[in-house]
Amino acid sequence: MASLGSLTEFVASQDELVREAALTLPHEFSRCTYSLGPIRQAVYLCLTCAVPRGLCSSCSIACHTHHDQIELFPKRNFRCDCPTTAIPHGCTLHRSPEEENRENKYDHNFSSVFCRCGRPYDPKSERETMIQCLACEDWFHESCLHLRTRPSSRQASPVREIEAATPDDDANDGQSEASSSGLPPPLISAEDYDAFVCSSYAGTQGAIMVVRDAEGDSWKKLGGSASDMNARTSTEEELLDIDDSLSAPGLKRSRSRSFHSEEPERKRQHISPEPSSLCLAPAPNPIAQAMFQRVLPDAKASLGTGDVFLTEGWRERWCRCSRCLPSLDSHPYLVEEEETYEPPEDPDSGLSLEELGMRALERLPRDRAIDGIRAFNDMRDDLLSYLRPFAQEGRVVSEADVRLFFESLREGQQGY
Secondary structure, eight states, rough: OOOOSSHHHHHHHHHHHHHHHHHOOOOOOOOOGGGGGGGGEEEEEEEESSSSOOEOOOHHHTSSSSSSSEEEEEEHHHHHTTTTTTTSSSOOOSSSSSSOOOOOOGGGGGGGEEETTEEEOTTTTTEEEEEEEETOOOEEETTTTTTOOSSSSSSSOOOOOOOOSSOOOHHHGGGGGGOOOOOOOOOGGGGOEEEEETTTOOOOOTTTEEEEESSSSOOEEEESSGGSSSSSOOGGGGGGOOOTOOOOOSSEEEEOSSOOSSSSSOOOOOOOOBBBOOOOOOOOOOOHHHHHHOSSSGGGGSSSSOOOEEOGGGGGGOBBBBTTHHHHHTGGGGGHHHHHBOOOOOTTTTTOOHHHHHHHHHHHHHHHHHHHHHHHHHHHHHHHHHHHHHHHHHHHOOHHHHHHHHHHHHHHHHTO
């Protein structure tokens, strides 16, 4: 670490650290979410604990600070496992032990693997963007969704210089579309769709699928506009050649709009789930139907995997007749956008060390606060007397000089 030239530079560096800490951890992590019951929340997997279970944000920081962890991102209907008997490591926020959660679902993410390919995720070596499924909440590589050809090498990506942060979120998200090496965008870019659902098909206008006409053909987009929903053959405009030698940076892109947002976005207009008498569902798409009929266990020999990319406004397009509505009742997240729990804001976040000290002083009983002020004033006077000769002689105060002052101060307190 480079030495700081002056006290002013040291104070400025401390202020910068306080600002960075406020941006990184703006929330208050003093309450376990177990008492809230099963909710949609960010879940963390502790690799140090012997049993693979999920932790809430607060317990990942307060109870498992020095443990190796993996962020699994949002999981719906999940209850924190930290205070349960399933984890031998005791919870420091929820003191009373609870029974093991029986309703939590533990998929292969809790074995630290992701996607249908079952590979572990390492942000230092992963070269592809990963996309979260709205339904199962697993993460999928773009190549496993046939959006680009899988890179031939799994070696770590070259280290790039950190670019200056910009307030443009769209520009930051664009890093998943093309790297600085000139990687062409994937077959379906983030701007083309609003949500992704793996291995199913909506069958309505505004759904995009990736299909091919025959084994060995190039992958193409199906859907996304009214004209795309009609049966048709492949054209030159629908096909995309993918360069094996290029790859995307290792990123994960969540499709949840409310997750990690500083302010909650206005919820979309709620569409009444009352069934209508008229069925608005379009006729099945022939190309999609042919693809489903020919899906084989070997993905290389199939015409597609059935993954669906839903375009903007897809929730408003569902048919709600008495025949179609029951199929949506068991999946409420398809009808209305979910809320993701976030810990409350930390009132002390962003405060300087001096402000934190004054706030702590205000919370003390009056007699203890007066004693604390007197002790601080005595230390200040002693420090000024100690530093005065340095100022008079033009000497630089070294770290050893500061340590010597506080050591003598402690020795004087012990003498009382």
